[in-house]
Amino acid sequence: MSYFKLISIAVLSFLLAGCPGNPQVPDPEPTDTTYGGDTGADTSGMDGSDPYGGETFGEDPSAGELATVIYFEFDSSEVRPEDQDIVRRHAMQLVGNPGYRVRLEGHADERGSREYNIGLGERRSQAVRRMLMVQGVSANQISTVSFGEERPVAFGSSESDYAQNRRVQFTYAN
Amino acid sequence: MLNRFRTIVLLGLFAASTANADLVIDVQGIAQPTPVAIVPFGWEGQSASMPLDVSQVVTDDLRRSGRFDPIGEDKMLQKPTDGADVDFQDWSFVGVEAVVVGTVEQTGDDQYTLQFQLFDVFGRRQLVGYRMPRVTRATMRGAAHRVADMIYEKLTGIKGVFGTRVAYVTAKQQGNGRLYSLIVSDQDGYNEHTVMESRDPIMSPAWSPDSRQLAYVSFEGSRSSIWVQTLRTGNRFRVSADPGINGAPSFSPDGRKLVVTLGGVDGNLDIFVLDINSKRKTRLTTHRAIDTEGSWSPDGDYVYFTSDRSGGPQVYRVAAAGGTPERVTFEGSYNARPRLSPDGNKLAMVHNDRGNYRIAVMDLEHRDLLVLSTGRQDESPSFAPNSDILIYATRQGRNGVLETVSADGLIRQKLVPRVGGDVREPVWSPFPRF
Numbered sequence: 001m002s003y004f005k006l007i008s009i010a011v012l013s014f015l016l017a018g019c020p021g022n023p024q025v026p027d028p029e030p031t032d033t034t035y036g037g038d039t040g041a042d043t044s045g046m047d048g049s050d051p052y053g054g055e056t057f058g059e060d061p062s063a064g065e066l067a068t069v070i071y072f073e074f075d076s077s078e079v080r081p082e083d084q085d086i087v088r089r090h091a092m093q094l095v096g097n098p099g100y101r102v103r104l105e106g107h108a109d110e111r112g113s114r115e116y117n118i119g120l121g122e123r124r125s126q127a128v129r130r131m132l133m134v135q136g137v138s139a140n141q142i143s144t145v146s147f148g149e150e151r152p153v154a155f156g157s158s159e160s161d162y163a164q165n166r167r168v169q170f171t172y173a174n
Numbered sequence: 175m176l177n178r179f180r181t182i183v184l185l186g187l188f189a190a191s192t193a194n195a196d197l198v199i200d201v202q203g204i205a206q207p208t209p210v211a212i213v214p215f216g217w218e219g220q221s222a223s224m225p226l227d228v229s230q231v232v233t234d235d236l237r238r239s240g241r242f243d244p245i246g247e248d249k250m251l252q253k254p255t256d257g258a259d260v261d262f263q264d265w266s267f268v269g270v271e272a273v274v275v276g277t278v279e280q281t282g283d284d285q286y287t288l289q290f291q292l293f294d295v296f297g298r299r300q301l302v303g304y305r306m307p308r309v310t311r312a313t314m315r316g317a318a319h320r321v322a323d324m325i326y327e328k329l330t331g332i333k334g335v336f337g338t339r340v341a342y343v344t345a346k347q348q349g350n351g352r353l354y355s356l357i358v359s360d361q362d363g364y365n366e367h368t369v370m371e372s373r374d375p376i377m378s379p380a381w382s383p384d385s386r387q388l389a390y391v392s393f394e395g396s397r398s399s400i401w402v403q404t405l406r407t408g409n410r411f412r413v414s415a416d417p418g419i420n421g422a423p424s425f426s427p428d429g430r431k432l433v434v435t436l437g438g439v440d441g442n443l444d445i446f447v448l449d450i451n452s453k454r455k456t457r458l459t460t461h462r463a464i465d466t467e468g469s470w471s472p473d474g475d476y477v478y479f480t481s482d483r484s485g486g487p488q489v490y491r492v493a494a495a496g497g498t499p500e501r502v503t504f505e506g507s508y509n510a511r512p513r514l515s516p517d518g519n520k521l522a523m524v525h526n527d528r529g530n531y532r533i534a535v536m537d538l539e540h541r542d543l544l545v546l547s548t549g550r551q552d553e554s555p556s557f558a559p560n561s562d563i564l565i566y567a568t569r570q571g572r573n574g575v576l577e578t579v580s581a582d583g584l585i586r587q588k589l590v591p592r593v594g595g596d597v598r599e600p601v602w603s604p605f606p607r608f
Binding site for chain 1: 375377378393396397398417418419421422435437439440441443464466467480482487508510511524526531550551553554569572598599
């Protein structure tokens with residue numbers, strides 16, 4: 001029985017994969033003035049721009065820190081309006097850094113059949129992939145994987161547990 | 175022997191004389207299990223007692239089936255070990271319908287002869303006499319299951335499945351992550367072996383028709399791939415690792431092909447037939463909906479699968495040689511993971527029953543649907559090779575556990591593997607081939 005060999009293969013491939021549990025987001029280049037906030041203050045390019053360098057703040061508490069998980073409604077693979085900005089910012093980051101590679105991990109909640117849930121998770125990661133590509137990200141920068149209900153972050157069986165598990169996770173490897 | 179299942183009583187009382195048995199059955203709804211007597215087997219050998227209490231294994235098997243009520247030793251008026259000594263009048267006074275007597279005789283250092291006789295008390299005649307002269311310590315439990323299988327088949331007309339195995343997946347928290355294990359054990363939970371372990375998910379085990387191999391999905395390296403592993407050697411080979419989804423393997427009845435789900439770069443899940451030797455793939459479905467969970471009909475003519483082409487998931491079937499898929503299920507908004515009974519008469523599935531995901535069986539001739547389970551999140555139905563029992567996963571608190579249910583829904587039993595963790599995706603092996 002060479003199942004110890006199998007374990008070592010499995011463990012090795014886990015190590016080679018670089019800790020898939022910890023999404024490593026590249027630094028979102030804080031010097032990029034068009035980044036985060038979208039106030040137009042720094043990009044107007046007009047003569048006589050504001051002598052005080054004024055800009056708005058406090059609109060987006062997560063500005064400067066790009067979310068790596070977006071969530072989905074029950075039985076839906078549509079990116080919610082409030083998450084479209086997150087996807088757009090990932091798109092900008094990928095377009096600006098052609099060397100970046102992102103893996104979109106689709107997940108489903110635990111209800112129903114496991115392999116069908118793999119399909120639902122994949123549908124979500126593909127919805128995000130299409131949105132990235134529409135915004136100019138090259139197909140070869142993106143890979144998708146669906147874990148269905150196999151990798152929950154919330155282990156209970158309440159609606160709020162389910163909502164946390166219906167997600168797409170952005171994982172960068174460069 | 176620490177790894178056997180703990181069995182939990184769901185409802186009702188458990189029978190007497192289970193003191194040294196770890197397995198207790200729950201009998202739910204059946205009118206009256208048949209009273210029988212399994213007389214303690216005689217022993218002739220070098221040590222004080224036989225290596226395994228064979229009659230206890232037989233007793234446990236028959237009791238767990240839910241169809242028999244083996245009486246306690248204290249109720250026996252005689253304890254013969256040879257058929258010639260059976261007094262039918264005594265046994266009919268005790269009220270049993272059948273009596274089993276037998277012996278284990280040591281004939282070599284590690285060689286034993288196991289023999290038994292089954293008697294019909296009212297007809298006063300022998301129904302079975304059987305002898306196994308080449309039993310070893312390692313095979314004695316299997317031989318005892320063979321005894322139970324022969325008794326069960328003679329008395330019910332249904333083949334026994336006590337000598338079969340189940341495969342299942344467990345997930346346990348370990349450090350920051352989870353450890354996934356693919357496990358094979360006897361159907362009563364004994365002889366548990368871990369055949370594959372990974373920190374990435376393992377899914378969808380499927381038995382080869384000769385029960386020597388398992389196909390499964392592994393996410394090692396954070397991508398899905400399909401493997402076929404030989405149980406005896408532990409050797410495995412990868413049959414599919416295309417970009418995107420590689421999932422839901424199921425062996426063809428001749429064992430040469432798998433039906434699998436592939437998603438490709440664009441993530442459109444479709445059913446393919448994969449030739450195991452050449453690894454050549456033939457597409458069976460082309461719809462842009464999710465098509466997955468393919469499973470062969472026992473005659474090999476059709477592949478049944480889940481598709482949400484009509485909105486929610488429903489069961490469809492397509493000719494294995496290719497053709498236009500036809501819809502099979504119409505009752506309810508959610509029917510997924512179809513599995514045919516080995517006799518080809520019934521279709522098991524996960525069915526949404528008023529918001530609960532439950533195991534249902536459809537009679538393919540009459541088309542009526544019978545909901546068999548009672549949980550909120552039941553999944554992965556798999557038929558025993560006699561088509562008479564199913565095993566599936568259900569939730570108990572935050573963990574998955576296993577249950578079996580008779581195809582008529584009357585006898586249900588919960589199995590909690592001693593290893594603990596979240597147990598899922600049980601699949602029942604075919605009959606062993608000798």
